[in-house]
Amino acid sequence: MSNNQSKLEAFIEDVNKEDGYTLQLFEKLTKTMFSYIKWAGIPFVLYLLFEISRW
Numbered sequence: 915m916s917n918n919q920s921k922l923e924a925f926i927e928d929v930n931k932e933d934g935y936t937l938q939l940f941e942k943l944t945k946t947m948f949s950y951i952k953w954a955g956i957p958f959v960l961y962l963l964f965e966i967s968r969w
Contacts, residue, residue: 928934 925936928936931937
């Protein structure tokens with residue numbers, strides 16, 4: 915139990931740091947997701963506009 919508590923305390927301390935590992939991980943994750951959405955979404959929207967214009 916104390917092992918889990920010490921891990922939780924270390925996690926909370928890391929989250930509270932301005933440049934903690936957890937926040938850097940979330941920043942990298944959100945940047946990657948935005949990049950995928952952007953580069954997959956733009957051609958998809960163009961395809962939809964092309965299909966709509968053919969009606």
